Amino acid sequence: MLAEERSLRLKKFVEQVNKQLIVSCQALSHEALFGSDIMAKMAIAAARGGARAIRANTPVDVKAIKAAVDLPVIGLYKEVLPDYDVIITPTLRHALAIAEAGADIVAIDATNRPHPEGELADFVAAIHEKTDCLVMADISTLEEGLAAEKVGFDMVSTTLSGYTPYSTQQEGPDLEIVKALAEQLERVPLIGEGRFYTPEQVKQALENGATSVVVGGAITRPREITARYVKAIQS
Secondary structure (H helix, E strand, O other), X not given: OOHHHHHHHHHHHHHHHOOEEEEEEOOOOOOOOOOHHHHHXXXXXXXXXXXXXXXXXXHHHXXXXXXXXOXXXXXXXXXXXXXXXXXXXXXXXXXXXXXXXXXXXXXXXXXXXXXXXXXXXXXXHHHHHHOOOEEXXXXXXXXXXXXXXXXXXXXXXXXXXXXXXXXXXXXXXXXXXXXXXXXXXXXXXXXXXXXXXXHHHHHHHHHOOOOEEEEOHHHHOHHHHHHHHHHHHHO
């Protein structure tokens, strides 16, 4: 995709989600709600509630959700590979499958950990060359976010803060990294994501400068929601 066309698509996406909510509709194979039909219904419910975009895992779920709702879809493809800790869209094969399923944006792990595709700059360039998708950097630290902007990602998300051993470890969302990235990124939008449990936390992230916020488990994972209530009761 040409840089000018990519810029226009990014502008349109930002206008769609600016200071709005993105809902992540994901369920792994061991979860009770696993299945593309269920995830599509989750996306419909999220859209009716006011979500302005959807984040989804695997080509089959992305395809089902694109058919169910008229919203931009951030697609990813989780797979555990031998010898790598990176699992979010780890290779070009995964990225192309997500693009073919209809995703508007491909999210990939952009942490400093060893990557199956080698240099992130080459990986991003290949996705831009071979698809019509924008590319989102899922990062875990301020340094990773700033580096992602430099190597050509179209947007940065704080998805993995707290999920790498060297990033900030805490129960709730990393609102400080949101603030720092919002202040220091020069050209790309910032998406807040990761352990957002309350509307107040989402509002704070937006006030801290996030373009939009992704909420997943607090909306679409009833087991996790139930467990939090039970934990509070027992404590």
